Amino acid sequence: DQQVKQNSPSLSVQEGRISILNCDYTNSMFDYFLWYKKYPAEGPTFLISISSIKDKNEDGRFTVFLNKSAKHLSLHIVPSQPGDSAVYFCAASSHDYKLSFGAGTTVTVRA
Amino acid sequence: DADVTQTPRNRITKTGKRIMLECSQTKGHDRMYWYRQDPGLGLRLIYYSFDVKDINKGEISDGYSVSRQAQAKFSLSLESAIPNQTALYFCATSDNRQGALADTQYFGPGTRLTVL
Numbered sequence: 061d062q063q064v065k066q067n068s069p070s071l072s073v074q075e076g077r078i079s080i081l082n083c084d085y086t087n088s089m090f091d092y093f094l095w096y097k098k099y100p101a102e103g104p105t106f107l108i109s110i111s112s113i114k115d116k117n118e119d120g121r122f123t124v125f126l127n128k129s130a131k132h133l134s135l136h137i138v139p140s141q142p143g144d145s146a147v148y149f150c151a152a153s154s155h156d157y158k159l160s161f162g163a164g165t166t167v168t169v170r171a
Numbered sequence: 172d173a174d175v176t177q178t179p180r181n182r183i184t185k186t187g188k189r190i191m192l193e194c195s196q197t198k199g200h201d202r203m204y205w206y207r208q209d210p211g212l213g214l215r216l217i218y219y220s221f222d223v224k225d226i227n228k229g230e231i232s233d234g235y236s237v238s239r240q241a242q243a244k245f246s247l248s249l250e251s252a253i254p255n256q257t258a259l260y261f262c263a264t265s266d267n268r269q270g271a272l273a274d275t276q277y278f279g280p281g282t283r284l285t286v287l
Contacts, residue, residue, distance in 0.1 A: 062213075069211070092274050103175070103261050103278030104214070149213060153274040157202055157221065157265060158229075161213040 063087045064152050066162035074170050079137040081165050083150030086131065090152040094159065095124060095135050098147045107148070108135070140169045174198045175279035177262050183285045190249040192282050194262030201267045203245040204276060205229075205237060208259040217260075220245055221267070252286040259283055 065084045073079045083093075091112035096104035110117040110124045110133070117124050123136045137144055150162040175196045184190055194203065202221050206214040206229075216229030218237040226237060234256060238246045249256055260283075263276040 064213075066213075094275065096278075101280070103263075103280045106275055106277065109275060155274060157267075157274060158204075158216060158219065159214075159274065159276060161206075161215075163211050163213040 061086075062160075062163070063090075064150055064160045064162040066150055066165050068165050069163070070166045070168070072168045072170060073140050075142060076139045079135075079140045079144065079167055079169070081135040081137075081148050081150075081167070083133045083135075083162055084131060085133075085152050085160075087152070087154065087160070088131070089154040090160075092153045092155060093124070093126060093133050094151045094153075095122075096149040096151060096161075098149065098164070104149055137167075140167075142169050142171060145169045175262060175264055175277055177260075177279040177282050179282060180280065181283045183287065184252055185287050186253055188252050188286075190252050190284065192247045192260055192262075192284070194245045194247070194279055196243050196262075196264045196279075198264055198266065198277060199242075200264035200277075201242065202265040203239065204263040204265075205235075205245070205247045206261045206263065207231070207256075208261060208281075214261065217247065249284075249286075252284075254286045257284060257286045 094109040095107045097107045098104040126133045147164045149164045151159040204219040205217040220239045236248045262279040265276045
């Protein structure tokens with residue numbers, strides 16, 4: 061059973077608008093969450109992370125929000141740019157140095 | 172130069188053949204991992220190693236074996252390949268010296284394996 065779920069396989073957004081990617085988890089032991097970005101023919105690259113002691117972390121155009129009571133996190137990309145078109149994976153850890161990944165959301169940014 | 176490299180990048184083989192995928196890293200990290208990616212399933216952990224003498228099974232280790240030849244090298248073997256092992260395979264590393272960021276993993280470019 062997948063412990064990390066990304067229920068939207070794809071998202072299409074217009075350039076300049078906000079992209080919101082969602083992720084839900086079931087394991088209450090998870091306390092560190094990451095987002096990875098993946099282009100075709102490349103490996104996933106680390107984008108942003110958040111510890112369970114925070115509810116928000118921001119890095120430039122990327123912000124991750126964590127709602128522990130709902131076991132939900134989201135990634136906001138503002139403004140979206142064509143180079144943001146990629147697959148985004150949500151991942152979680154219980155600090156055992158292993159990651160559980162969601163199935164990914166493919167983002168397409170339209171010009 | 173890439174910090175985590177994988178060879179080969181693409182491989183087509185036949186059912187029953189033995190295949191080895193290799194991973195090398197120059198990041199100086201102690202922890203290394205092998206994942207496979209399948210459409211709709213994300214990345215699933217096959218094996219991981221926290222140092223040269225440490226090997227651990229992940230969630231889908233059946234049909235696979237690994238060898239940690241040195242801190243910088245971690246190989247994945249398919250002893251007798253079968254078609255449902257057709258997938259993208261990724262190697263990753265993480266740094267035990269990072270403290271709170273110790274769970275962040277860094278990935279290689281992947282190997283696309285096709286088993287006919």
